Amino acid sequence: MTRLSVEGAVCRHGLLTAVRGVSFALEAGEVLCVIGANGAGKTTLMRALAGAHPLAAGRIVLDGEDVTGLGTHARLRRGIAMSPEGRRLFPDMTVRENLMIAAENGRAGDWTLDRVLAAFDQLEPLLDRPAEKLSGGQRQAAAIGRALLANPDVLLLDEVSLGLSPAAVEGVYRALGEIKETRAMTMIVVEQDLTCALNFADRILCVTEGAVALEGRPDDFTRAEISNAYFGIHEKESADA
Amino acid sequence: MLDGTAQALIQGVLLGGYYAIIAAGLSLMVGVVRFINLAHGDMAVLGALVTITLTQVLGMPVLLSILLMLPLMGLLGWVMHAVLFERAMKGGLLLPILVTIGLGAALQNAMFGIWGSDTRSLGADIGSLAWEGWFLPGGIILGKLPVIVFCVAVLVIGGLHLMLRRTKLGRAIRATASDREAAEMCGVDAARAHRAAAAIAVALAALAGVFLAMRAQVTPYSGPAQLIFAFEAVVIGGLGSLGGTLIGGIVLGVSQSLGGLISAQASLLTGHLVFVAVLIWRLGRDWSADHGGWHAGLVAQLARRVGRRESGAEQ
Numbered sequence: 001m002t003r004l005s006v007e008g009a010v011c012r013h014g015l016l017t018a019v020r021g022v023s024f025a026l027e028a029g030e031v032l033c034v035i036g037a038n039g040a041g042k043t044t045l046m047r048a049l050a051g052a053h054p055l056a057a058g059r060i061v062l063d064g065e066d067v068t069g070l071g072t073h074a075r076l077r078r079g080i081a082m083s084p085e086g087r088r089l090f091p092d093m094t095v096r097e098n099l100m101i102a103a104e105n106g107r108a109g110d111w112t113l114d115r116v117l118a119a120f121d122q123l124e125p126l127l128d129r130p131a132e133k134l135s136g137g138q139r140q141a142a143a144i145g146r147a148l149l150a151n152p153d154v155l156l157l158d159e160v161s162l163g164l165s166p167a168a169v170e171g172v173y174r175a176l177g178e179i180k181e182t183r184a185m186t187m188i189v190v191e192q193d194l195t196c197a198l199n200f201a202d203r204i205l206c207v208t209e210g211a212v213a214l215e216g217r218p219d220d221f222t223r224a225e226i227s228n229a230y231f232g233i234h235e236k237e238s239a240d241a
Numbered sequence: 242m243l244d245g246t247a248q249a250l251i252q253g254v255l256l257g258g259y260y261a262i263i264a265a266g267l268s269l270m271v272g273v274v275r276f277i278n279l280a281h282g283d284m285a286v287l288g289a290l291v292t293i294t295l296t297q298v299l300g301m302p303v304l305l306s307i308l309l310m311l312p313l314m315g316l317l318g319w320v321m322h323a324v325l326f327e328r329a330m331k332g333g334l335l336l337p338i339l340v341t342i343g344l345g346a347a348l349q350n351a352m353f354g355i356w357g358s359d360t361r362s363l364g365a366d367i368g369s370l371a372w373e374g375w376f377l378p379g380g381i382i383l384g385k386l387p388v389i390v391f392c393v394a395v396l397v398i399g400g401l402h403l404m405l406r407r408t409k410l411g412r413a414i415r416a417t418a419s420d421r422e423a424a425e426m427c428g429v430d431a432a433r434a435h436r437a438a439a440a441i442a443v444a445l446a447a448l449a450g451v452f453l454a455m456r457a458q459v460t461p462y463s464g465p466a467q468l469i470f471a472f473e474a475v476v477i478g479g480l481g482s483l484g485g486t487l488i489g490g491i492v493l494g495v496s497q498s499l500g501g502l503i504s505a506q507a508s509l510l511t512g513h514l515v516f517v518a519v520l521i522w523r524l525g526r527d528w529s530a531d532h533g534g535w536h537a538g539l540v541a542q543l544a545r546r547v548g549r550r551e552s553g554a555e556q
Binding site: 050076102104106 | 415420424425426427429
């Protein structure tokens, strides 16, 4: 069953076209990793999916419903939640309050505060600490926990490993792996760390200059093919080299 | 002399309660919505005139008039934000200022058209409360009305604080104030949170207007002066800080009251001077923090000027 489909999405920042006709479809429970160099348009694509950036053309369909015209909060209530780049926690609110916001305004479902604390056990002793006093890994855990508490059908995770220590990255992906195993949630993960992305994804989507350069299962491609697409190196240039 | 000073101090603290109520709404708008409503004082006067009309024309008890007026003014705040302020906020920094100046002028003229230019008061409708007080040792008199206004101010600010901390709406308002887009990503309808804050702010302004009409007289053109007092209390207490608003109101009230000991004319002037002093102190503190302290900042400024003069001499 198709959970989410993106059809010819085009996004602009003023005169600059950041996303150029991106299309893909995801089944329920599938995990897609979006990879690409800095400035490739990954974050703009994610923001467009969440409703935080308008589409200049194309459409986004969730469970058969066209959600293109809906705002961010309305999309969350339809089932698309996002943990944005930079985590974007509310710094002067406690971790508990940050989590409660999504629980109160999101959808009812299996993800409760207790379940989030079980998935990210480092959060429990931090519940009453202001979010601004958390480490990078703790912030990422809180941001993902906050998105999960909205009980989404589609979870968008932007730059999961950015700025985290290897141990923190491992912890976050361990928790995400457990969620993935349940196949209850479709995930789109923007990841700059190719190894993490290839290990975690069911499918990868490589974006170069806003357009899809490569799409498929990680096993379908060699590391060199993925690297070439990642850096926008065309086959001819690669052969010449 | 000492009794007079103590009396002035107490009166000033109590007067600060009124300033805190009118400033609390403004502080909420500035801190949460990032919107400066220059018609805030006119909203206070509108609330007062509506209450006076309900009481004196329709014959309702004062308390019932207030209870009826507050939700009406809250609704007005909600609608104004939805149809006017939200659109103005999309037009950059200048447009909200121009729009609310225009709104203030329109409100003043509309109130003049409806109620005329006569001064009006609720003093006669609250009976002995307007003038009765408690006599304390040392000849100090505590007016009942100022004490009630101060208690209401503490309750209002404490209630607002609790609402922002403990309720779903409060958390949504705080999240929206912190990061509107991130709040939307958590399912918060930011526009709705802003409208709710605007409704609370206008209702608070109207409540302050009622207290103004109880202790003094109002005309359709009394609003701008009340706006200035509200602004001064907000700036003295710290922008967007509710607890600071109460302190700011008290500092302003005490300043005016102590200034009144010098002369009647010095009362308002003293309040304004304290406001300017606090503003200069805050700006200086921020400048110092930005330049690594007073000493380092002044040395850097001096070095820059000397360098500029020397390069000018070489040319």
